[in-house]
Amino acid sequence: MSVATMLMQLGKGMISTAEIFFLTLLFSLPLGLLVSFGRMSKNGLVRGISKFYISIMRGTPLMLQLLVVYFAPYYLFGLNLRGYRFPAIILAFSINYAAYFAEIYRGGIESMAVGQYEAAKVLGYNKVQTFFKIILPQVIKRILPSITNETITLVKDTSLAFVLAQAEMFTMAKQIAAKDTSMMPLMVAGLFYYVFNLLVAFVMERIEKSMSYYR
Amino acid sequence: MGMRGNMERDSNILLEINHMRKGFDGLHVLKDISLSVREGEVISIIGPSGSGKSTLLRCATMLETMDGGELSYLGEKAAWEEDGRCVYAPKSKLKEIHKHFGLVFQNFNLFPHYSVLKNIIDAPVSVDKIPKKEATERAEKLLLQLGLADKADAYPYQLSGGQQQRVSIARALALQPKILFFDEPTSALDPELTGEVLKVIKQLASEHMTMIIVTHEMQFARELSDRIIFMEQGLIQAEGSPEEIFASDNERVREFIGKFQS
Secondary structure, three states, rough: OHHHHHHHHHHHHHHHHHHHHHHHHHHHHHHHHHHHHHHHOHHHHHHHHHHHHHHHHOOOOOHHHHHHHHHHHHHHHHHOOOOOHHHHHHHHHHHHHHHHHHHHHHHHHOOOHHHHHHHHHHHOHHHHHHHHHHHHHHHHHHHHHHHHHHHHHHHHHHHHHHHHHHHHHHHHHHHHHHHHHOOOOHHHHHHHHHHHHHHHHHHHHHHHHHOOOOO | HHHHHHHHHHHHHEEEEEEEEEEEEOOOEEEEEEEEEEEOOOEEEEOOOOOOOOHHHHHHHOOOOOOOEEEEEOEEEEEEEEOOOOHHHHHHHHHHHHHOEEOOOOOOOOOOOOOHHHHHHHHHHHHHOOHHHHHHHHHHHHHHHHHHHHHHOOOOOOOOHHHHHHHHHHHOOOOOEEEEEEEEEOOOOOOOOHHHHHHHHHHHHHOOEEEEEEEEOOOHHHHHHOEEEEEEEEEEEEEEOHHHHHHHHHHHHHHHHHHHOO
């Protein structure tokens, strides 16, 4: 296989990798916030369920979760879903990353000084306004470095989708490597991931900078 | 005549607290506090730490829920006792009552991600739904009054403690409260910065703003207050004009004030 064909194939895989990456962030960031609310709920049952959810998601391999999410509809309900592979991948990644993000959010929210809530209350802000106008912007600034970490991990974790034979970059690289008995495709894939992550780090740094106008 | 006089006086009562009680984990922080505040009055609350001064302020501003007693603003009941339990008015009512008072915190509690101007106009705009232009004009007037006209675009971290506290006073005033509470407004400030904050409070007093001030600044309380309340062990131990309090023959009061005058 020529180098050009290889790069083309890997490039196609890269698109799939990027799709998994962006869709996972899109769903897991808000879902994580919701889970963190559950984790901090005054209701013991809600808190317990959230805690259990987080411990399962963090305590078992993501690869296993991918398999379970993909095969569960068939083995549990006998459902033969067409075109379920990609949604299953996004679902598994999103619920897994939401658990990690939830704990990051919780750390940030609990680190906020109670005075901010009290000032908002005395000024008449309702709870929703207090959270979205006063608390969350400050929380985001605080947790951004941790979010960056998770985001970079996510870029690399997308390669786990190979267990479901999704044609993302790592799967493609492995296939070509096996066919051509060459390490070259794997090295190129590595370079792709690295450059992707440089980009992620660059963007996150820009976002951090945009919030550095206050302390 | 007597009747009418009474009614007139009553309508001037902005805040009324009757038999307020509050405990934390079995510890009685407020035992039986009754207090009424008339329009235009400046009241200082003094007393040793742990005497319940701040808790009284926090219960009056509903940051804490009281265990018993009665709390009303402008004759509207915010909380009262029913069958030995403290009941609060419905949310919508409390929202109205909240508009009557403001609170200035010891640690300012400005919003660090908002500029000075936004700190001041955001509540009027997003809570009271006042047009932004009007709120901005009002804020600029306040900033000018408090000597902060050039700080509108600054962020809180760029200001000194004294300036931050003045901004927080402006933020409270922007909602045009009828009563302003101060919880040790100068305690977090370096000594050389307390003066500028006290000056602003004095200025407000001269404009007949109704204020309740928890403070350790004895000289300030003496000069400014219409009434001084001395609290200890969850009770109001003495109450009177500055002259009465500073000449009190109550031993505890004398001992406490003596500590500050040495």
